Amino acid sequence: MLRKISAYLSLISLVAVTLVPAMTASAAPRNGNQQRHVEKKAAPEFSKTNGSTATVRVLIQTKGTPNANHDGALTRAHGNKRASYDELNTIVADVPLNEVAGLAARSDVLYVAPDRPVKAQMNLTNDTTGVTQVQSGQPGASGVDGKGVTIAIFDSGISANHPDFLTKNKSRVIASVDFSGSKRRGDADGHGTGVAGVAAGSGATSGGYAANYAGVAPGANLVDVRVLDENGIGRTSNVLAAINWMIQNRARYNIRVANLSLSMPVRESFHTDPLCKAVELAVRSGIVVVCSSGNLGRTDVITGYNADGSAIYQMAYGTVGSPGNSPYVITVGATDSHETVRRSDDTVASFSSKGPTHFDHLVKPDIVAPGRRIVAAMSQEVNTTLANEYPARIVQPVSSSAARNVYFNYSGTSFSAPVIAGTVALMLDANKSLTPSLVKAILVKTAQALPNSGSKAQSLFSQGAGLVNAGAAVNFARAVVPNADHLVAGNNVLRANNTLKSFGAMNIGGENVKLSSRVIYADGVLFKNQPVLTDGIMLSDGIMLSDGIMLS
Template sequence: MKRNFKISKYSIPAHRRTVLTLTVLLALCVSLFSQNRPLRSLDLEPALDRLEPSLASALNRSRSSEPFRVIVQFSESEGVAGGVNNAPGGGEGTEEQARPAGARLQAIYSAGAVPEKIYGSLPAATVVADRFALKRLAEDSRVERVSLDYRVGSTLSTTAKAVGADQIWLANGTRPAFTGNGVTVAVIDSDVNGTTDLQSTVLARVYISSGEHVDKYGHGTHVAGVIAGSGKASKPGTGFSGQYKGIAPLAKIVSLKVLDRWGSGWTSDVLSALDWCIQNKSQYNIRVINLSLGHPVYESYKTDPLCRMVESCARAGIVVVAAAGNYGKDENGNKIYGGILSPGNDPAAITVGAVNTHQTAVRSDDDIASYSSRGPTAIDGLIKPDLVAPGNKVVSDTDSTTLLYKNYPEDVVKSSNKAVKDSYLMLSGTSVAAPVVSGTVALMLEANPSLTPNAVKAILAYTAERMRVPGILEQGNGYLNAEGAVRMAYTFSHAFGSVAAGAPVIADSAAVQSSSTIGGEAILWGDAILWGDAILWGDAILWGDAILWGDAILWGDGLSSTWNDSLMIYQQPAMGSAILWGDGTLSGDGTLSGGDAILWGDSIVWNCRIGPSAILKGTYPKWYATFLDPRSVSDSTEAILGRAENGVVRGLLTGTDSSYYPQVP
């Protein structure tokens, strides 16, 4: 059988490799010279604000010449798009692009460091350097930030029915059928094997990391199956108890391998993969990126290189879906807060937590999976996740050669017909929940290709079902409603990017009924549930629309500008007058024109600095100490928010009954 895979290896172009070979010798000489210096403590004070805190601590502790692997971000004045384009199919770059890249290489070499990768969509490079070279780099005025290159790891028939995706596969009287046809999802993971369900799905395979050109781990194959598995291997008559079809079964996949056979990889490889997606977006019609991986938050999303590259993807018009992480409880089973992984902590990412469906299509028995990471985000204190989706015991594609298949035989799903060789694997985690949302986004973009990443996020948030028991830090906007999201996307203007300021984006608002039937149960969305009052400037924080749809919605920054492709609405300063998408809520600061429009405005931001220990076993005590039960606090909302800006908040009013978040057990 002919395979339609394109195999690429991400590397520095040949003519630049020659230059690098020569210059690396010089760099090594400088580096060796620095290693021969006395291994004394470093005076990092002049460069401290440019060093990620964990890196600064490591440099202070280090007394050896062991090199560090870091990601260096250069000043924006160097030009965001001015890097050397190393991506296959992305061209060699112009002379104008090469000029700032040369300046960056000069900065790296003059510091005595060795470059490994240079990125085209972000003014950054991956560098290997000893502590003296790193100090010189951080003191260079051309350098904006130096961060450690962290290891990243994966975050591991009922699913489609539980979110209503199966209803979208069939046409009805108001819309055609949607299956993700024509939309490509990039899966940045451990590669995708050509199983029966994925044989005609993968357009290209790109190998960012070294190693085997196959998915030895099995994670990426499973993720791709959740997004776009055809279900052919489990069709009726094959002996399986159900047909395990992906959320968008006719979508296409581009596989970018960054994780090894043990499910681990480097941040720099993920940066390269994201960069490749931007450079090759048009060739493959890449509209969605799935990141079922991440690393703990060590610095603000504003300086984290992985987060900044995610923002570059959103600027390019690509929706980025990220797993929240599996740090929802400690080793003793206690709930912990602040476990959202990077890049899920970035406002540009659609961050997904996990729901336990208990293997039923009805939603009334569903709850948040105990392991699903809760917000707020470490350091920045933004409210995440954005929404939750099925992620517990999800069945998807596998093959017998993968590590997950071999290590978890009890989770292998086999046919009752012994002649059928195909099998599936049941996995749990936010890694599995994220592709459910990615598949839903593919359906939405087939229904309305003009939607921008911001519009997609707003629709997902608005149509999500508010779960009764979990709090905002567990469910974000609520439970994914694929049926409602795709239906709403279809009713939006199909020239969304050119909608005039203040003009209606929905031609017939009456055509959108804010309810869905999933698993035989009616669910409501956009139903005016208030999460709080008098927050920020005395304006309510609303779940959903709360003020009806009316004739028009102002999609903007508190003024009159439309969303279009701009990211300005979530890049405004915290506590500013524009919506900050990092809050995970649809927040409004009032109504206009007699209630027939909504001004999207002031947002709630928590700025409780809890440091880099916010992920592992120290997380729960940190948040417990930060958010003591504040029911005896009599300060005004404004006073509490004022302290929040200074990082000393102990609680925030979020309910009309004077309850606070997070709840103290």
């Protein structure tokens, strides 16, 4: 999905495409006893049934389209057919455990597997970042969903009629403006709707799908700021005009967060880059600006192979684009959750762009978030670019009664950024007085550094402060004084009787995630036991991230 950047420095949508080669199953051996043969046709969970008559739901892969012979075999096995998918040559049935081997042994059956629980990546994203706990509520605190906070999505548009953006038949896309210059309306590309879905989709259409695909802040409002055309391309001037409009209309729509999942090559220092200057002014106006780092974090040179046979590529540093190179924005890289809720096995996605920044040599990204195989809302426009180019990535329901063509499987730092934008909306829902600097400081303070990321320098240039912990960030936001936007240098940041020791570990995916001790200073906040606001403090030891974060 990555598109070439034209000579006039056109903006591109930052989306990485993962191409998964088809797997070919080995043929079963012609010789050997029936038990060995059946074991290869049945999932390992069925290797020891011990004659149990307990009922289990199975997926029976048939040789050819399911037919009456399969139905008869199920009846004789005292089974109950739940569904039949002719296009997939699969039957879903409830059968006694002790009948599985007999069904698997049939010549017209290819394989029998249990109907295992599946979590798609958007659902997984909310679990592994602590968002699920925040939305449902934590001990002593009610849940938050971003209600009352508006996120401006600078992208290819938002399909405002998607059910995931409706509340009581009224769209949460409260305004739409178009600076793209395109003749097509809505989200003809498909990228922007996905970004908006990750940030604030409600998951309302998830019934009949494998998981609930709610976004991070399903109660937040959205403003559709279209700056990219149906091919995901725009110009810097489009974005500048749009940022100008946003600042002018910030109070009217209560825009507190802006998400820019777009980029262009860095050609000068952030001090003079027009796009960097524009986002700086947006931040100074009180808007938290979140940007994707880019998808240029590796070359095509293969340096080795993982245990599963996948290629290991040479990393490419200094690849963060503009405006992600600005120290004023929150720049987000991507992680791979490896289809588990556990954080300990998460890694930085190889495609995720890495620092340092060109010209200014700042460490970027600031933070990382899940960005591989993210399921989110799909544009409802006709003949969208992404759906036409990647039809296999349209998520299919598991129920015949479910709505179709409403979710898409995305990858790229474009979809990591809205995880952070949504998290910011949750933080602002918990404490509306937070400033952009405090938001950034809290996010990096509560992030968790991922292990196995190379040397200290490689780790910093790949993940910044680490993987977002939305639960801890919201807890910290609640503990900040309610008049944070009026703090001056020397004031305590936390409410009375709150210190850093007040924050206990969170349980995410069965693992205790503690508040990081790495970040000791960030964006004007000195994180001693009782954090205080400072006025440009610079400490001599430690590692500086961007121009306002220091790690111990």
